[in-house]
Every structure is written in structure tokens, then in C-alpha cells.
Amino acid sequence: MDSTMTALIIQGTFETLYMTLVSTFIAYIIGLPVGVLLVTSDSEGIVPMRILNKVLDIIVNITRSIPFLILLIAVIPFTRLVVGTSIGSTATIVPLVIAAAPFIARLVESSIKEVDYGIIEASLSMGASPLQVVMKVMIPEAKPSLIIGAAIATTTILGYSAMAGIVGGGGLGDIAIRFGYYRYETGVMVITVVLLVLVVQIFQEIGMKIAQKADHRK
Amino acid sequence: MRKIKNNKTSRNPIIEIKNLGKTFHPKSGEVKALEGINLTVNQGDIYGIIGMSGAGKSTLVRCINLLEKPTDGNVFIDGQDISKLTEKELRTVRYSVGMIFQQFNLLMQRTAERNILFPLEIAGADKETAKKRAAELLELVGLPDKAKAYPSQLSGGQKQRIAIARALANNPKILLCDEATSALDPSTTKSILGLLKEINQKLGITIVIITHEMSVVEQICNHVAIIDNSQIAEDGPVESIFRNPKTEIAKKMIFSENEQGPVAMSRNCYRLVFDENSSSDSVMAKMVLETKCLVNVVHADMKDIDGMSFGQMVIQLPEDELTASRAINYLRSRQIGVEEVEIDG
Numbered sequence: 185m186d187s188t189m190t191a192l193i194i195q196g197t198f199e200t201l202y203m204t205l206v207s208t209f210i211a212y213i214i215g216l217p218v219g220v221l222l223v224t225s226d227s228e229g230i231v232p233m234r235i236l237n238k239v240l241d242i243i244v245n246i247t248r249s250i251p252f253l254i255l256l257i258a259v260i261p262f263t264r265l266v267v268g269t270s271i272g273s274t275a276t277i278v279p280l281v282i283a284a285a286p287f288i289a290r291l292v293e294s295s296i297k298e299v300d301y302g303i304i305e306a307s308l309s310m311g312a313s314p315l316q317v318v319m320k321v322m323i324p325e326a327k328p329s330l331i332i333g334a335a336i337a338t339t340t341i342l343g344y345s346a347m348a349g350i351v352g353g354g355g356l357g358d359i360a361i362r363f364g365y366y367r368y369e370t371g372v373m374v375i376t377v378v379l380l381v382l383v384v385q386i387f388q389e390i391g392m393k394i395a396q397k398a399d400h401r402k
Numbered sequence: 403m404r405k406i407k408n409n410k411t412s413r414n415p416i417i418e419i420k421n422l423g424k425t426f427h428p429k430s431g432e433v434k435a436l437e438g439i440n441l442t443v444n445q446g447d448i449y450g451i452i453g454m455s456g457a458g459k460s461t462l463v464r465c466i467n468l469l470e471k472p473t474d475g476n477v478f479i480d481g482q483d484i485s486k487l488t489e490k491e492l493r494t495v496r497y498s499v500g501m502i503f504q505q506f507n508l509l510m511q512r513t514a515e516r517n518i519l520f521p522l523e524i525a526g527a528d529k530e531t532a533k534k535r536a537a538e539l540l541e542l543v544g545l546p547d548k549a550k551a552y553p554s555q556l557s558g559g560q561k562q563r564i565a566i567a568r569a570l571a572n573n574p575k576i577l578l579c580d581e582a583t584s585a586l587d588p589s590t591t592k593s594i595l596g597l598l599k600e601i602n603q604k605l606g607i608t609i610v611i612i613t614h615e616m617s618v619v620e621q622i623c624n625h626v627a628i629i630d631n632s633q634i635a636e637d638g639p640v641e642s643i644f645r646n647p648k649t650e651i652a653k654k655m656i657f658s659e660n661e662q663g664p665v666a667m668s669r670n671c672y673r674l675v676f677d678e679n680s681s682s683d684s685v686m687a688k689m690v691l692e693t694k695c696l697v698n699v700v701h702a703d704m705k706d707i708d709g710m711s712f713g714q715m716v717i718q719l720p721e722d723e724l725t726a727s728r729a730i731n732y733l734r735s736r737q738i739g740v741e742e743v744e745i746d747g
Contacts, residue, residue, distance in 0.1 A: 300505075300507070302503060302505050302507040303507050303508070303509060303510075305469060305503075305507065306501065306503060306507035306508075306565075307520070307524070308469060308496075309467055309469055309496060309499075309500075309501040309578075310496060310497070310500075310501075310520070310521040310524055310568075310569075310572070311492075311493040311494065311495075311496035311497045311521070311524055311525065311572075312493070312524045313490075313493060313524075316524055320520065320523065320524070321509065324509070324511050324512070325509060325510060325511055327511060328511075398511075399511075400510060400511050400512075400552040400553075400554060401510045401511075401554050402554060
């Protein structure tokens with residue numbers, strides 16, 4: 185394999201990491217509050233808001249049910265509007281965030297729901313406001329589970345980012361499709377796959393380690 | 403009859419519950435958890451609310467700090483009707499009403515010390531003062547060396563001590579205990595009850611205890627309300643309820659402590675109640691000698707309630723009515739409460 189190909193693969197790896205991490209970060213800015221709201225606005229939650237809960241639930245479900253490949257193509261006009269182009273890794277961040285935010289909202293929702301209601305009740309009995317319950321009880325108590333969720337989210341988004349290669353999204357997926365698939369360069373295909381697997385493993389391991397360290401329940 | 407005027411009852415009411423009702427509306431129909439509850443807790447009381455599971459006692463205690471919103475009636479704390487407050491005002495009231503729970507409900511990701519700091523953070527106390535207060539409280543509950551321990555590293559009794567310290571952080575006037583000892587073994591229960599009593603006496607905090615165990619009431623309460631079927635069946639000073647339970651449920655609660663309580667297994671059973679004056683005397687032996695009436699002792703026990711010894715006994719008297727009535731008269735003349743026990747079934 186020549187040096188240009190090596191350079192290309194290194195660049196692709198960085199693009200993949202860039203897309204994945206930036207998308208995960210932005211998706212969390214949206215998904216975390218939505219996930220929390222899904223719990224608190226529930227009829228059994230600390231601030232029941234039936235209509236808001238229903239609306240969020242429907243939006244999350246709709247977005248979650250569109251296959252990523254279709255979403256990727258469908259939002260191209262919107263991507264152009266935001267980034268100015270629909271090609272390359274920065275452009276890919278737009279559909280990745282749209283797909284990941286509702287997924288993250290669900291992950292956050294289930295993590296927060298794991299927090300024992302007794303603890304929430306105790307904090308209410310001490311005069312905690314709903315915001316204090318969220319910031320001081322729900323999120324800190326769910327931290328280990330939230331971290332594991334973040335590892336799952338990151339690896340899922342990484343998988344999605346590779347799919348964006350089909351529309352010239354950049355990154356390792358793009359290389360795999362252009363060289364490995366269109367030009368039958370099996371070597372390149374194998375290398376990209378191995379690299380993707382490695383990156384996923386690393387994220388997963390780091391996530392689990394941090395979650396374990398952060399958990400004081402055992 | 404001796405006059406036992408409990409000095410505690412002359413104090414001011416701190417919690418008043420008036421005509422309180424709570425109805426839940428689950429998907430199928432409605433459930434009346436509480437109905438027409440009236441009770442007054444005086445300052446400095448250790449007030450027990452006892453009932454079988456499902457009687458509504460946990461809902462009742464949650465109505466005192468409005469964790470449950472009553473559907474009817476009013477709750478007054480220190481003369482203020484808290485059912486009329488805004489959420490924000492209510493939160494301020496809650497700073498002065500601590501609560502502890504059966505499952506402790508400590509924050510699992512915080513150390514013992516940071517658990518105690520939690521209510522102080524909520525109330526907006528400054529860090530230095532809060533830290534000092536936490537150290538004081540750890541000392542008070544006897545766990546100064548556990549500041550850095552996480553709840554998972556503590557035993558049940560230690561967790562409840564930390565929970566008590568946490569509940570006391572904002573200097574509450576009232577401490578609500580929801581089955582606070584039900585998850586603990588008997589000896590730990592005793593030490594936690596001891597701590598609660600100490601807190602009541604040293605700090606003058608009024609304590610409301612929800613429990614299903616009469617032994618808890620016996621050990622520390624001065625006043626008790628028995629709740630049954632969503633209503634208060636009977637309430638009064640503990641020693642008078644023990645001496646003379648009027649309702650079926652009260653009798654049942656008092657007796658059920660002793661596994662095979664004195665449920666009359668045969669005819670002619672009588673329940674005798676002794677107090678300090680009569681219990682030390684060998685009344686029974688004298689009765690047998692003087693009346694020549696042979697008795698069969700079915701059940702007997704002795705309790706120390708609110709600082710007074712109190713005994714009860716169930717005896718079976720002979721079929722012969724004359725002898726039996728002689729024995730009863732003898733006992734009554736000795737100021738002993740005598741009451742026939744009905745036959746079960």
C-alpha cells in the first residue's frame with residue numbers, strides 16, 4: 185500500500201473521530217434535556233406536563249423510526265442551509281445530530297428512570313425544587329448509567345458516520361466505499377473495518393472504565 | 403384512679419390535621435386512602451401513628467409535608483395552613499420538617515458527609531457553615547469516622563443514622579419517620595429508637611413515627627393514634643390506650659406483639675391490667691389464697707411505657723360463677739382493671 189493511501193486512511197480516521205465526537209457532543213446538548221424532560225413531565229414525574237410529554241414522545245418516536253440512510257438523504261437541503269454544502273465530514277454532522285439526539289434522549293430517559301423514586305421523594309421532602317432535583321439528584325445519581333449510555337451513543341453514531349460514506353460524507357466509511365467497494369481494493373476494505381472495530385472497542389472500554397469508577401453503589 | 407397528667411400534653415399544638423381526606427384515582431375506580439382524619443400533635447411529642455399495612459398511615463405522614471396533596475381538609479404546621487401555600491413557600495416549610503424513611507433513601511453517589519450537606523445546599527447555606535454543621539451532626543449520630551464512607555459501605559443502622567443526621571441538618575422543628583426501623587433488626591431498631599428519643603429530649607424536636615409495630619410505640623411514643631380502614635380508630639396517651647384499648651383494632655395491635663397473643667381459647671377468660679401500684683404486689687397469689695379461686699394463667703407480660711411499668715395478664719377462671727365473681731371482685735378492689743375477653747370465632 186502506497187504512502188498516499190496511508191495518508192488517506194489516517195485522515196479518514198481523524199475525520200471519523202471528528203464527526204463522531206462533535207455529533208455526539210451536539211446531540212447530547214439536545215438529547216440530555218429532552219431525556220430529562222421526558223421523565224419529569226411524565227404523569228408520574230415531579231412536574232407532570234401531559235401535553236409537553238406527549239409532543240416530545242411523538243417527535244422522538246418519529247425521528248427514531250426513520251432509517252438513517254434515508255434521513256441522511258432527506259435532510260440534504262437542510263444540511264446545505266446550515267453548513268453550505270452537503271459533502272464532507274462537517275456536513276455529515278447535521279444528519280448525525282438529527283438521528284442521534286432522539287436516540288440519546290431515550291438513553292437518558294431510561295438512565296434517569298433507574299434512579300430510585302425514594303431518593304427523589306426524600307429530596308423533595310427536604311424542600312428541593314424541581315431544578316435542584318434534576319441537577320443534584322437525578323443526573324448525579326444516574327451518572328454511571330449515563331456514562332454507559334454515552335459509550336453506546338458514541339459507538340452507534342460512529343456506525344452511522346460510516347454510513348454517510350455513501351453520499352460522500354468523509355471518514356473511514358467513505359474510504360471503504362470508494363476504494364474497497366467501487367474499486368475492489370480488499371486490502372483497504374479490511375484496514376478500514378479493522379480500524380472501525382478498534383475505535384468502537386476503545387470507546388466502549390473507556391466508557392465502561394469511567395462508569396465503573398464513577399459508581400459508588402458497590 | 404391515679405392521676406397521670408402527662409406534662410407533655412399541655413404544650414402547644416405544632417401539627418394539626420383537620421378533616422383530612424385523600425382519594426386516589428387509579429384507572430379502575432377510586433380508592434379512599436384517608437377519610438376524616440383529625441389529629442393534633444403537640445410540641446415535644448413523640449407521636450406514634452400505628453396501623454396494619456394498607457391502613458393509610460404512609461399516605462397520612464406524606465400529607466403532613468404535602469408530598470401527597472390531600473383531597474380534603476387542612477394541615478396546619480405551627481398554626482399555618484400549609485395546604486394553601488405556593489410551591490415555593492411550601493419548600494421553605496419543608497426545610498423545617500425533616501423526614502426519614504424505611505429504605506433510608508440516601509444518595510448513593512454521595513459520601514455520608516455530602517449526604518448531610520445536601521439539604522444545606524438546597525437551602526442555600528454557605529459552605530463553611532454547612533461543613534461545620536455536618537461534622538456536628540455526624541458527632542450527634544455517633545458516626546464521626548464515617549464522613550467519607552459511601553452508603554454502600556454502611557450497615558442498615560448506620561445508614562439510618564446518616565439519614566437522621568441529614569434530616570436534622572436544617573434544624574427542623576418536626577421529624578417525620580416513615581417505618582424508619584422496619585428494615586432493621588431488633589437490636590439496631592432499639593438503638594435507632596434510642597437516638598430518636600435523645601433527639602427529642604435534647605433538641606426538643608417533635609417526632610411523628612409511622613409504624614406497624616406496637617413495640618416501637620411502646621418504646622418511645624407518648625401519644626398514639628391507631629389508624630384502621632383509612633380512619634383514626636382511636637388515639638390518646640400511650641399508657642391509657644394500653645391500659646384500656648376501646649376498639650377491636652387497638653386490642654389487636656396491642657396483643658399481636660406477642661405471637662400467640664391472649665386470644666381467648668376457652669371460656670371465662672379475663673384480661674387484667676396492672677399499673678405501677680399494683681404490679682409489684684403479689685396480687686395474684688393473695689387472690690388465690692383469699693378467695694380460694696384457682697386460676698389458670700393464659701398470658702402475662704410486663705412493659706415499660708413512657709417511663710411507667712405496665713402489665714397485663716389473661717387468666718381463666720373456674721366455671722363456677724360464684725367463685726369467679728369473688729375473684730373478680732377481689733381484683734377490682736385492688737384497683738386492677740378486669741375485663742372479659744371474648745372468645746374468638
